[in-house]
């Protein structure tokens with residue numbers, strides 16, 4: 001039986017919800033909130049530094065801030081709790097529930113054509129689930145838990 005800790009972290013497709021930028025408790029959101037707090041009113045200083053340091057990099061601060069605000073605002077509770085906020089067409093969420101299994105690698109139809117993933121994501125899904133099948137979910141989780149999601 002797969003532990004709740006692993007199921008909270010890894011979605012039924014095998015990808016990490018916990019490391020997704022949209023996850024409410026994920027590091028990306030957490031650090032974005034922290035960085036926003038630490039930067040305070042940097043807008044004013046960005047304007048000044050552009051002139052004072054004669055460095056045009058500071059003119060890009062508003063774009064950077066927009067991205068940071070976006071990361072800080074996202075708040076998905078993960079695929080096992082709600083519909084994926086990024087990939088609304090995902091076929092796995094409903095399918096794994098109907099089949100009463102925790103992960104696609106456990107399914108006798110894997111690899112199927114129900115994911116609705118694009119080519120890139122489909123390839124990644126197959127690779128991940130084959131790896132889990134080979135090593136076991138606990139070992140896969142331990143080996144990948146500190147790796148970034150976006151590799």
Ligand code: SF4
Pocket residue numbers: 011016017018020021022023076077078079080082083084085086087
């Ligand atoms: S369900 Fe989708 S949006 Fe939500 S944390 Fe998982 S991958 Fe991200």
Ligand code: SF4
Pocket residue numbers: 091092095096099101103104105107108109110111112113114115
């Ligand atoms: S049929 Fe496909 S999407 Fe559904 S659980 Fe099996 S492998 Fe996953």
